Amino acid sequence: xxxxxxxxxxxxxxxxxxxxxxxxxxxxxxxxxxxxxxxxxxxxxxxxxxxxxxxxxxxxxxxxxxxxx
Numbered sequence: 859x860x861x862x863x864x865x866x867x868x869x870x871x872x873x874x875x876x877x878x879x880x881x882x883x884x885x886x887x888x889x890x891x892x893x894x895x896x897x898x899x900x901x902x903x904x905x906x907x908x909x910x911x912x913x914x915x916x917x918x919x920x921x922x923x924x925x926x927x
Contacts, residue, residue, distance in 0.1 A: 859904045866901055869915065873898070876916045877923060891923050 860866060870892060878888035892898050897919045900906050906915070 860901065860906045860908055860910070861904050869901060869912065870898060872912060873916060873919055877919060880916075880920060881923065892919065895919055895922050897922060 860869075874885070874888045874892045877883060877891055878885055881888075883891070897915055901915070
């Protein structure tokens with residue numbers, strides 16, 4: 859499981875930037891979407907397995923956010 863706080867912070871930052879660019883959102887809107895996502899909650903609570911790629915996380919996040927719109 860991913861438990862390194864620095865790595866988690868970097869991943870959350872990258873996910874926010876990715877979502878903002880992919881969906882043409884403001885940074886604040888992207889931050890809100892990431893914070894409310896299941897992906898971010900699993901990441902912060904240590905439920906994401908070690909070795910999970912950024913691509914996998916970003917794909918899950920994009921699906922989750924676009925389904926909620």
